[in-house]
Amino acid sequence: MTSGSIPRRFASASAKSEVDTGRRTDLLTSQEREEIRRLRRENRELRRVNEILKSASVFFAKELDPDRPK
DSSP: TTTTHHHHHHHHHHHHHHHHHHOSSOOHHHHHHHHHHHHHHHHHHHHHHHHHHHEEEEEEEEEEEEETTO
C-alpha cells in the first residue's frame, strides 16, 4: 500500500458520508447506488425471462401451425 492510497480512501469515505448525510448533492447516495444495482439485476433477469418466453412462443407457434414459415 502506498502512502497516496490512504488519503484517497479517506477522501472517498468522506465524500460518501457527505452525500449520505445530504451535505453533497452532486453524487449518488448509498441508497440510490443500491437501488440502481437492484434495478440493473432486475432488468437483466427480465431480459433473460423475455428471451425464454420468445423462444417458447416460437416453439409453440410451430407446434400449432406446422405450415407456418420458419
